[in-house]
Amino acid sequence: MPTNIRLMTAEDLDAAMELKDAEGWNQTRDDWDLFLRMAPASCLVAVEDDKVVGTVAGINYTNRVAWIGMMLVNRSYRGQGISKMLMKAVIQSLNRVASVKLDATPAGFPVYRQLGFEEEYTLLRMVATSPEVPDDWKTGVSKERVKKLDVSHMSDIHDLDKEVFGADRTDVLLHNLRSLPPLALGIVDATGRISGYQMARKGTRYVHLGPLVANDDATAKLLLAHSMEKCSDVSWVIDVPKKKQGWVSWLESCGFHVQRELFRMYLKGNGHPGDTSRLYAICGPELG
Template identity: 40%
Template sequence: MSKSDFILRPLKLIDISAAMTLSTAEGWNQTENDWALLIKGSEGACVLAEHDSKVIGTTTAINYSHQLAWIGMVLVDKAYRGQGVSKALLDHVFKNTSEISIKLDATPAGQQVYQQFGFKDEYLIDRMVHVLLTNSASFDNSGIETEPVKPENIKEIVAFDAAVFGTKREHLITSLVKEYPDKAWIVRHKNRVTGFVLGRGGSKYHHVGPVSASTMEVAQALLAKSLEGLVQKPVVVDVLQDKQALIASLKSMGFTKQRHFVRMYKGENHFPGIAEHSYCICGPEFG
């Protein structure tokens, strides 16, 4: 198959079933809700490759505040690999997002590919998984109280997240709070949010994250509260590798490291955020 044998076109909501087929074949954790969130938040930048009316590849590019495009879901059907599909998809996305910054979380194999596109490494993230969480008692929350997120808290959470992540993710944060309210918790001090945790369902695991907090103690309290509701369920948490105390606590609960991701940026890193206060990410497809 040559490049002329497949076409590229925008990835739309009507393509979610075909996109799910690709992600499920790879054993990834995304749901139809995740795909919808990515497509709705991309402002038309998500793209797919099609051959004989069959979807053979995808790439998403969720748009954060017209400042940052977050690349994810780079998938190609196994039968069509090695034929330039992923390069065509990425070239297309990079061209359509060339006026804003671009970042992503790459697998080790993907890291080498993205380096060829001029991406640079920022930091590492460990994917920690538990196939059946048995307890959530390994965190010392030091008496820190958590509260369920209320609709009126969303604006402050978006602002807190923007400082930590580097730019506003209002659509993402609002959607997660509304779709998964039972997984959304905050810590407040002197009537101000000092940390939050969100989460979502998955096709294989419940995903916990993002977790952003002013201190490690606040992060631990939030993670403990989130995991409390996931006992006897499969769980995945993507933790920044420099948060070794958090990783050690997860390991003591039976979590194991499945793989790592490399956060990367193209060109200049205009939106570094405050990695010190970032403990767990929302997942490599969302950042």
């Protein structure tokens, strides 16, 4: 039977989790619920013989930036053009958005190039089991300026995140805040406002750290050091800009190692690039 592309429903989530688990990905059922809630018109499944064999999700961040993620195809059904069918359908569903972005794996990179995506910059996926802060690490940032975040700080975080990411993604930030409250931390500046922040969320394999926004390396290190002290006996994943080599080297000194590269790509122009100079960890390839 021909492949049918249709909207995802809540009844498809068991099948979506099976596809995700088969690839060893980290997303939880709560993450899938977030995709469905935020993007009901751009969460799609590919169906053959009444079986879900592929997924994709496209989140529209206020028509400025859309984010495509969760591109999954059952291994037994690959080579039939299903991924291209899903991509074309999700791109069409986002036709009102100024810029469409994604983070591509090395295998997906040439496929997305064929669809017209252009490369913006490279990310490094880094993982660690029970990382530790190096004994010789010191910071000029006072620990007293680190605050535990809650919903009362969302106004400051919203403004800062919109500058750095390029669009409003308040719902995603609230999702992370609720997922792991102890790891939602902020830096308070002299005026009492949040000038840097870090969040994380639970995963099926790792604690996924990010986003992490800071004005400098020392501030980013302080935020992550606090988190490693709070959750020392877990496995971590973090996606960081490759160009921040000092930051990458420090993460390696904590016990992180590079698992693979990811390539941030865009379609229809890059009119809302955000401020990558302050970006130390993205939220994740599925969320931006």
